Amino acid sequence: MYYIVTAATLITMALALVRGILGPSVYDRVLAVNMFGTKTVLLLSVIAFYYGRPDFLDLALAYALLNFIGVLAVLEFFRRRAEHRKTESQEQG
Numbered sequence: 001m002y003y004i005v006t007a008a009t010l011i012t013m014a015l016a017l018v019r020g021i022l023g024p025s026v027y028d029r030v031l032a033v034n035m036f037g038t039k040t041v042l043l044l045s046v047i048a049f050y051y052g053r054p055d056f057l058d059l060a061l062a063y064a065l066l067n068f069i070g071v072l073a074v075l076e077f078f079r080r081r082a083e084h085r086k087t088e089s090q091e092q093g
Contacts, residue, residue, distance in 0.1 A: 002050045009046065013039045030074055037067030 013036055020032035041064045048056030 002046060005046050006043065009039055009043045013043070026078055030071060030078075033074075034067065034071045037063065037071075041067070 016032045016036040016039065020029050020036065023029055041060045044056055044060035044063065048054060048060065
């Protein structure tokens with residue numbers, strides 16, 4: 001049973017990587033990275049349960065928090081960049 005869950009999680013992680021590489025937009029890529037991070041947390045949790053290592057759950061929780069904060073930071077960067085480009089185009093035209 002653990003092998004099936006692990007294999008399914010790894011397949012969805014691979015699909016998220018493909019979506020992250022192919023795009024087509026920046027927001028699709030950010031969403032794919034977020035999904036990859038979520039699947040990583042799930043994989044760490046399955047491994048922790050399989051090996052009986054509850055300390056891996058702490059790592060999974062820390063990774064989930066870093067993933068969430070990282071995605072918010074990237075989205076804020078793209079929002080500010082879009083605003084900056086908009087003001088530059090208004091000043092020129």
